[in-house]
Amino acid sequence: MAERWTQDVKPFLAKWALVAVPYLWSLLFFLAPFLIILKISLSQTAIAMPPYVPVIGSLGDFWAKLSDFTFDNYVFLTEDPLYYSAYLSSLRIALVSTILLLIVGYPIAYGMARAPKSLRNALVMAVILPFWTSFLIRVYAWIGILKPEGLITIALQSLGILGPDEQIHVYNTETAVFIGIVYSYLPFMVLPLYAALEKLDATLLEAAADLGCPPTKSFWVITFPLSLPGVIAGCFLCFIPIVGEFVIPDLLGGSETLMIGKTLWAEFFNNRDWPVSSAVAVVLLIILVVPIVIFQNQQKKA
Amino acid sequence: MIEAVGPIKRKFAPWDDPTLKPFIRFENVTKRFGDFTAVDNLTLDIYEREFFALLGPSGCGKTTLMRMLAGFEQPTEGRILLDGKDLSGIPPYKRPVNMMFQSYALFPHMTVEGNIAFGLKQEGMDTSNINTRVAEMLELVKLEKFAKRKPHQLSGGQRQRVALARSLAKRPKVLLLDEPLGALDRKLREETQFELMDIQMELGMTFLIVTHDQEEAMTVSDRIAVMNHGIIAQIGTASEIYEQPASRYVADFVGDINLIDGTVTAVDDDNVTLHCAGVDATIVAEAGAGEVAVGAEAGFAIRPEKVQISLEAPPAGTPNVLSGEVWDIGYLGDISVYRVRLAGGSIVKATVANLTRIVERPITWEDKVYLTWPADAGVILLK
Numbered sequence: 001m002a003e004r005w006t007q008d009v010k011p012f013l014a015k016w017a018l019v020a021v022p023y024l025w026s027l028l029f030f031l032a033p034f035l036i037i038l039k040i041s042l043s044q045t046a047i048a049m050p051p052y053v054p055v056i057g058s059l060g061d062f063w064a065k066l067s068d069f070t071f072d073n074y075v076f077l078t079e080d081p082l083y084y085s086a087y088l089s090s091l092r093i094a095l096v097s098t099i100l101l102l103i104v105g106y107p108i109a110y111g112m113a114r115a116p117k118s119l120r121n122a123l124v125m126a127v128i129l130p131f132w133t134s135f136l137i138r139v140y141a142w143i144g145i146l147k148p149e150g151l152i153t154i155a156l157q158s159l160g161i162l163g164p165d166e167q168i169h170v171y172n173t174e175t176a177v178f179i180g181i182v183y184s185y186l187p188f189m190v191l192p193l194y195a196a197l198e199k200l201d202a203t204l205l206e207a208a209a210d211l212g213c214p215p216t217k218s219f220w221v222i223t224f225p226l227s228l229p230g231v232i233a234g235c236f237l238c239f240i241p242i243v244g245e246f247v248i249p250d251l252l253g254g255s256e257t258l259m260i261g262k263t264l265w266a267e268f269f270n271n272r273d274w275p276v277s278s279a280v281a282v283v284l285l286i287i288l289v290v291p292i293v294i295f296q297n298q299q300k301k302a
Numbered sequence: 303m304i305e306a307v308g309p310i311k312r313k314f315a316p317w318d319d320p321t322l323k324p325f326i327r328f329e330n331v332t333k334r335f336g337d338f339t340a341v342d343n344l345t346l347d348i349y350e351r352e353f354f355a356l357l358g359p360s361g362c363g364k365t366t367l368m369r370m371l372a373g374f375e376q377p378t379e380g381r382i383l384l385d386g387k388d389l390s391g392i393p394p395y396k397r398p399v400n401m402m403f404q405s406y407a408l409f410p411h412m413t414v415e416g417n418i419a420f421g422l423k424q425e426g427m428d429t430s431n432i433n434t435r436v437a438e439m440l441e442l443v444k445l446e447k448f449a450k451r452k453p454h455q456l457s458g459g460q461r462q463r464v465a466l467a468r469s470l471a472k473r474p475k476v477l478l479l480d481e482p483l484g485a486l487d488r489k490l491r492e493e494t495q496f497e498l499m500d501i502q503m504e505l506g507m508t509f510l511i512v513t514h515d516q517e518e519a520m521t522v523s524d525r526i527a528v529m530n531h532g533i534i535a536q537i538g539t540a541s542e543i544y545e546q547p548a549s550r551y552v553a554d555f556v557g558d559i560n561l562i563d564g565t566v567t568a569v570d571d572d573n574v575t576l577h578c579a580g581v582d583a584t585i586v587a588e589a590g591a592g593e594v595a596v597g598a599e600a601g602f603a604i605r606p607e608k609v610q611i612s613l614e615a616p617p618a619g620t621p622n623v624l625s626g627e628v629w630d631i632g633y634l635g636d637i638s639v640y641r642v643r644l645a646g647g648s649i650v651k652a653t654v655a656n657l658t659r660i661v662e663r664p665i666t667w668e669d670k671v672y673l674t675w676p677a678d679a680g681v682i683l684l685k
Binding site: 201203204206207208209210211212213214215217222225226 | 469
């Protein structure tokens with residue numbers, strides 16, 4: 001009996017206990033909150049505490065009040081063009097930002113990967129270092145830089161490029177949102193790209209040159225294709241959270257910058273419409289599941 | 303009457319023909335990396351259609367020399383000529399040489415075909431010609447069935463063939479081979495060595511191989527340059543280097559050697575007499591090319607297979623006799639190595655071919671044996 005315990009049961013339990021930890025974590029902190037949001041999204045607003053009905057107290061309640069659940073909130077989302085354009089605008093801003101991040105991040109990652117070995121760790125540190133300051137503070141700092149009487153205006157004025165009465169009007173525009181996003185998400189683009197480029201065997205480029213391929217061309221036929229896994233990882237790591245981004249458009253964008261994160265916040269806190277904002281969140285999740293699944297398949301292949 | 307025809311002996315020695323111009327010429331080439339001198343004022347001529355080997359230990363500068371010819375490194379001083387044309391300033395992608403890399407450096411995202419076609423595409427060759435050439439190359443290296451595979455789906459030996467096919471596809475004037483067979487196991491390596499020789503003869507190209515494996519260098523090449531610390535210690539055919547080593551370094555690096563130190567006591571037209579105090583013997587050897595003076599410190603070098611080992615004492619008056627005790631016997635299958643300890647304590651190796659399948663060998667441990675050799679079996683090397 002004791003033998004059976006040590007030989008079969010104990011390793012079995014040990015193995016499953018280890019696997020159970022991440023599953024339990026996801027269950028508690030992802031699945032349970034998601035089910036609550038899903039439930040709220042199917043409820044109706046009410047002037048009450050909490051501000052929706054039905055409120056489920058027990059499992060018996062659930063069956064009794066099943067008929068009170070409604071898809072009205074989802075129907076509502078399709079009726080008001082605000083939501084539709086907020087989703088589209090979020091996807092557009094996320095797409096443009098991701099392309100900008102790739103354009104800015106690739107040369108940085110390439111330079112890091114080509115730097116002398118002794119310098120590389122320091123360069124990786126330099127990319128990670130901003131994380132040590134609060135994200136919120138860093139975005140606030142951009143207000144000081146971008147605002148009409150901010151650092152850029154002062155710098156350009158002192159260089160004589162701008163007259164003493166002229167100002168740069170970037171703050172509260174979509175441009176400011178792009179600047180903020182590219183700045184904040186750059187490490188998420190640079191690090192996977194760097195990982196892919198650093199692995200690249202330099203003799204492949206020598207082999208290409210040896211076979212008659214000039215360096216500029218060998219970048220496009222050797223380096224870039226071989227860094228594609230890094231490009232894909234970086235793009236998805238940036239694109240997915242940018243779609244739901246709230247802080248940056250809220251702080252740096254003006255009223256004309258429409259993003260779904262801001263809409264969700266307004267529904268929740270300004271209108272106290274928990275059910276509609278929950279529906280907005282559920283739809284956002286469904287929109288994002290598609291690229292996440294593509295990303296995961298890509299990772300499996302790589 | 304049918305006349306018996308022996309194997310045709312190839313006589314290929316363009317280096318002996320003063321009317322021929324060298325195809326590749328390294329002219330007083332020096333390469334320094336910081337304060338390390340990898341190649342030191344080196345001059346070397348290689349002839350068209352020659353299979354030339356650069357042999358030496360790691361760090362001797364052989365790879366640097368090859369990389370300079372490929373254009374990956376620039377000489378610090380001196381110049382490199384190819385077919386009479388100075389190569390300095392010409393980038394690697396414009397040089398008519400191709401290289402087979404030690405790591406193979408196959409493009410992992412391309413198929414076997416794609417890898418072989420890569421160089422041809424850079425030339426701007428049209429598709430139908432590329433396809434013909436790729437098919438030819440696949441046939442040459444016997445990889446027709448693997449055309450659509452990616453490098454990671456191939457074995458080490460197959461990858462090596464793809465690398466060879468890729469470097470040959472452009473029909474370069476010179477093919478550079480950087481330790482091409484280093485990653486293969488012994489059997490496959492030997493087979494591939496002979497294949498390389500066949501391919502080189504068939505295509506009539508000049509091959510330059512870099513290797514630290516003396517057997518490989520001796521098997522494949524017409525001539526060998528033995529390198530040490532950035533200079534050439536000796537250039538010659540395999541047998542010249544093996545039988546007439548120019549220095550102790552070459553004698554020691556290529557093959558196995560017994561070196562016995564002594565003082566020159568007599569020199570005449572044919573022979574040099576050496577008194578070896580360490581082993582208490584007098585050795586008479588044929589005078590080599592170098593000038594040897596009486597009283598000079600010199601060494602006598604003899605290959606183990608040229609030393610005869612016997613239990614019976616040779617007749618009195620026989621020159622070149624050493625006696626000792628069998629210290630160790632190594633049985634290698636084809637040969638046995640006897641390590642004989644001389645009176646002074648030094649060890650001399652003698653090898654004997656195991657021509658029969660006898661189990662009992664007459665000479666065994668601790669036997670008193672006599673070592674003899676003919677006067678022309680060894681060479682005198684100055685210190």
